[in-house]
Each structure stands twice: as C-alpha cells, then as structure tokens.
Amino acid sequence: MSKIFDLFIIGGGINGAGIARDAAGRGMSVCLADKGEIGGATSSWSTKLIHGGLRYLENYEFKLVRESLKEREIVYKIAKSISKPIPFIIPYADKIRPAWLIRLGLFLYDNLGGKSNIPKSKTFDLKKKFPNILKEKYKTGFQYFDIQIDDKKLTKLNAQDAKRNKAKILEHNKVKKAEIIENEWVISLENGKKIKSKVLINASGPWINETLHKNIKIKSKKKIRLVKGSHIITKKLYKADIAFTFQNTDKRIIFVIPYKGKFSLIGTTEVEVNSPENKGISKNEIKYLIKSVNNYLKKQISTKDVVDTYSGIRPLIEDFNKASKVTRDYIFDLKVIKKLPLLNIYGGKLTTYRKLSEKVLIDLKKFLPKTKKGPWTDKKKLF
Ligand SMILES: Cc1cc2nc3c(=O)[nH]c(=O)nc-3n(C[C@H](O)[C@H](O)[C@H](O)COP(=O)(O)OP(=O)(O)OC[C@H]3O[C@@H](n4cnc5c(N)ncnc54)[C@H](O)[C@@H]3O)c2cc1C
Incomplete structure (x- = not known):
C-alpha cells in the first residue's frame, strides 16, 4: 500500500x-x-524586503505592521547570510505628507515591534549628508532601516x-x-x-x-484581486549604499534600492490584472517609474537606462479599497x-x-x- x-x-x-x-x-x-x-x-518577483511596511500605518494596519516588525527581527536573525539592513531615506516633499505625520509614522515604526537590533530612525539635512544626489528642493531627509533579502x-x-x-x-x-x-x-x-x-x-x-x-x-x-507590481533595473544611479522612498503625488511610494552591487532596483507599480499568468511590465508602468525617479534625482533617466525589468502578481484579499489600500x-x-x-x-x-x-x-x-x-x-x- x-x-x-x-x-x-x-x-x-x-x-x-x-x-x-x-x-x-x-x-x-x-x-x-x-x-x-x-x-x-x-516569491522571486518581490521588492526583496523584509519590512514592517511603514506605509501600511496610514491604513491603520497596526496589527500587520507589528507582526511584520517582529518577524523582520526573526527572519534577519535566521537568514543573515542572505540578508542585510539598508537605510531608506524619505525626502520631505512639500504638499504630499506633512513632516509631523512622517515623524509620527517613524516613531511607531521604531517602537511597535518591541526590542530591535535594527537601527532607529532619524532626521537630517540631506544636502550635508548626501550632496548631489537629489534635486535642490529636497532639503530634509527622514531615515529608517529595513532588511534586504534574496527572496x-x-x-x-x-x-x-x-x-x-x-x-x-x-x-x-x-x-x-x-x-x-x-x-x-x-x-x-x-x-x-x-x-x-x-x-x-x-x-x-x-x-x-x-x-x-x-x-x-x-x-x-x-x-481576490490580482494586482501586478513591476520593477525596473538600471545601472547604479548614485554611489552611496542607501535606498530612497520617494512619495508620489498620487500618494503611492516608489523605492530605489541598491541591487546586486552595480544596479538600482526601482519599484513598484500597481495595475489590476485578470489572470495570474505574468505578462511582464507595460510601457506605461516603465514610464510611471521613470517619472517618479526623475521627480527626485538630479540625474535624469530614460527608457534607454533600463537594463532589465520584472513583474509579480499580488493576490490581494478583496475589500473594495483602492489597490494600494487593500490589506x-x-x-x-x-x-x-x-x-x-x-x-x-x-x-x-x-x-x-x-x-x-x-x-x-x-x-x-x-x-x-x-x-x-x-x-x-x-x-x-x-x-
Ligand atoms: C511586486 C511585488 C513586490 C512584493 N514585495 C514584497 C516585499 O518586498 N516584501 C514582502 O514581504 N512581500 C512582498 N511581496 C509579497 C510576496 O512576494 C508574496 O506575498 C509572496 O511571495 C507570496 O508567496 P506565495 O507562496 O503565496 O506565492 P508564490 O510565490 O506565487 O507561490 C505559489 C506557487 O504555487 C505554484 N502553483 C500554482 N498552481 C499550482 C498547481 N496547480 N500545482 C502545483 N503548483 C502550483 C506556483 O508555481 C508558485 O510557485 C511582493 C509581491 C509583489 C507581487
């Protein structure tokens, strides 16, 4: 038998x-x-972050963020050989989110998960600390840490x-x-x-x-709602080993993350799709990501700078919210x-x-x- x-x-x-x-x-x-x-x-098409999900705080998802922050600590401990903490910098952008809201979010992010070995957040003068990366109008930076991992x-x-x-x-x-x-x-x-x-x-x-x-x-x-998220990869856009969290005027955020030594990973988009079969990135998604980067960085990029792309499909539980707000x-x-x-x-x-x-x-x-x-x-x- x-x-x-x-x-x-x-x-x-x-x-x-x-x-x-x-x-x-x-x-x-x-x-x-x-x-x-x-x-x-x-599981190989993600942004490759073990993170609490700072932006989910805006949707009052305290339970999810707390559990994720606790897990961030554990996964980093058990998978150190394939992961590392990286600093993320949010440049303050006028009229998108007030500075007090970002500070409050970071305070919660530092404390919701309990005791942590990952450095706490801080605020600094962007031009002094990282000159010549961002456009002149971005003066203040909020820094927090998350873990990058090989998913x-x-x-x-x-x-x-x-x-x-x-x-x-x-x-x-x-x-x-x-x-x-x-x-x-x-x-x-x-x-x-x-x-x-x-x-x-x-x-x-x-x-x-x-x-x-x-x-x-x-x-x-x-x-469920199937939502495609895409990334573009370019040659490294700046030397410093830091990531950026750029806020867009549509309230979404875009990450620019150091990737495999020589590259920058930029993502993601959110596009509803009908099928779980992955059809890859569209021209509009590439345009959206390039525009987001060009709003912030001094160095301007175009489609010619894109050396690779990948997309993944999120199966989100339907709760009739906007894709970025779905849990x-x-x-x-x-x-x-x-x-x-x-x-x-x-x-x-x-x-x-x-x-x-x-x-x-x-x-x-x-x-x-x-x-x-x-x-x-x-x-x-x-x-
Ligand atoms: C663009 C994007 C970025 C993301 N970034 C992050 C991030 O930075 N951090 C984070 O924590 N999460 C992130 N996520 C979420 C995370 O990637 C997913 O939650 C996770 O990978 C889902 O894993 P899974 O095992 O459920 O699905 P999958 O990895 O898709 O695994 C499902 C498997 O089932 C197999 N399968 C399907 N049907 C059958 C069948 N009939 N028989 C046999 N096998 C079958 C498939 O081949 C597949 O390998 C991201 C997601 C996306 C889309």
Whole structure:
C-alpha cells in the first residue's frame, strides 16, 4: 500500500516552503509539489524586503505592521547570510505628507515591534549628508532601516531544510486534481503519479482560486484581486549604499534600492490584472517609474537606462479599497470536506511567511499527528 502523507502542499512559494519546513522539522510527513521551480513565481518577483511596511500605518494596519516588525527581527536573525539592513531615506516633499505625520509614522515604526537590533530612525539635512544626489528642493531627509533579502534563496533554503527533514519536494509537477477517495485526499500529479494525504494545503499564491476551482473543484467564497507590481533595473544611479522612498503625488511610494552591487532596483507599480499568468511590465508602468525617479534625482533617466525589468502578481484579499489600500495581511480559509481538511491561504507577504507557517500548524492541529516538537523556526538558522 502506498504511503499516506500527513500533509500535502500545493505550491512551493515562500508560504508553501515555509509550512513544509516547519511541519517536517516537527517530524510530520510532508509532500509539496510545484508546477515550476521552488520560489520561481511571486516569491522571486518581490521588492526583496523584509519590512514592517511603514506605509501600511496610514491604513491603520497596526496589527500587520507589528507582526511584520517582529518577524523582520526573526527572519534577519535566521537568514543573515542572505540578508542585510539598508537605510531608506524619505525626502520631505512639500504638499504630499506633512513632516509631523512622517515623524509620527517613524516613531511607531521604531517602537511597535518591541526590542530591535535594527537601527532607529532619524532626521537630517540631506544636502550635508548626501550632496548631489537629489534635486535642490529636497532639503530634509527622514531615515529608517529595513532588511534586504534574496527572496528566491529564502524560499529555496526553506524547501532544502524541509527536504533535510525527509519532506518530499517535487518541482515541475503540477497538481492536476485533488479529490477525496475513501477517507483520504488523493492528489494526481502531472507526471501521472497519485499521492495520498490526510491534510491538503492550497498555497498556490495568485493561482489560489484557479487551483481551487479547476483542480480541487470547489467554489471559493473569498474574492481576490490580482494586482501586478513591476520593477525596473538600471545601472547604479548614485554611489552611496542607501535606498530612497520617494512619495508620489498620487500618494503611492516608489523605492530605489541598491541591487546586486552595480544596479538600482526601482519599484513598484500597481495595475489590476485578470489572470495570474505574468505578462511582464507595460510601457506605461516603465514610464510611471521613470517619472517618479526623475521627480527626485538630479540625474535624469530614460527608457534607454533600463537594463532589465520584472513583474509579480499580488493576490490581494478583496475589500473594495483602492489597490494600494487593500490589506497585505493573509487569511486562512479552512474547509472540512467529509472530515478531511483543506486549508486555502490567501494573501500574505514574504516577511510574514514564518509566522504564517506556525499559525497553519496551530489551525490544523486536530487533523495532524501529535509530535514532541513545538514551534522551532524562530531559533534555527536557515543554511
Ligand atoms: C511586486 C511585488 C513586490 C512584493 N514585495 C514584497 C516585499 O518586498 N516584501 C514582502 O514581504 N512581500 C512582498 N511581496 C509579497 C510576496 O512576494 C508574496 O506575498 C509572496 O511571495 C507570496 O508567496 P506565495 O507562496 O503565496 O506565492 P508564490 O510565490 O506565487 O507561490 C505559489 C506557487 O504555487 C505554484 N502553483 C500554482 N498552481 C499550482 C498547481 N496547480 N500545482 C502545483 N503548483 C502550483 C506556483 O508555481 C508558485 O510557485 C511582493 C509581491 C509583489 C507581487
């Protein structure tokens, strides 16, 4: 008789890989399948920040920011080899946000997460500290720190550690069908194999509802909004090892971040799309990002300076707000069908994947075998 896994995970993005690591490390038997490469989708198309999300404070998302700041500390500690703190500077821009609001936001950002090893924010004279980078009209800078990380490596390291703890990790193997046969989930893979499991997790990122409808044949009550976010990459625009947070007149913000030594990473846009399939950046998005940079930097750039681009699709939980205001938090949708659980994971951020994974195991506790080990991923380094 073929083996019955405790847990089967559809999707090897950061969320699927994080759950696989946590569960396998507690001694559960885990199988994960991805239709592509581990970390090959949204989890390698992010802005590559482990951050609290300063701008979510404006939407009063204190719980999300607090959890993200706490996770920033932990993820930096367990993944030091692939991450580093970088200073972000917000140039004060007349008529967009008042200085007191930025100061208040930074005060909360410094303190909401509790004790931190990451430097606190400060205000300074931009021209004295970083002359000749910004246009003359930008005089005051607010500095805070966040963590830059290799997102794809973070995902791969989680999957590798799961593998070390005997998880079965399958790449280039789409889940074609998942159905209940005789008190078990039976998962049919693209390679023709069938896998049995007690618990099924749908962590297929922007494909979440497609997987649910087409492959598991269940209707979802949760609506999502697919929002494309794009980045452009140019040769390094200035020498200093600092990032900028530029405020646009539409109230959105754009980051300019040092990237792979010689480059600057600039993003992101927010464009609603109908399909999870990633069609890449549009001309309008490139124009928008170039314009945002040219509003601030002395050095002006054009499309000729763009050496590369990438885009990712955010599956945001529909709450009928403007895209930039829709929550970046995650929610779980647990369905119990013929006594067997199916957990769908909606939304989320790279930053909160570890906590999300822990919460998944708490929510599924009664369906999973009892193991001696409790939460452990906040202490053990990824390598
Ligand atoms: C432009 C952009 C910038 C972002 N920047 C940041 C940031 O700086 N910091 C931050 O914290 N968060 C950021 N995020 C959010 C973060 O990237 C995502 O929350 C996270 O990567 C989502 O991971 P996931 O595992 O849910 O999805 P994904 O990484 O998309 O993984 C889902 C996986 O499921 C697989 N799959 C789908 N269907 C099937 C199937 N039927 N069978 C098998 N496999 C299947 C796919 O191949 C894919 O690999 C950003 C997102 C975007 C789009």
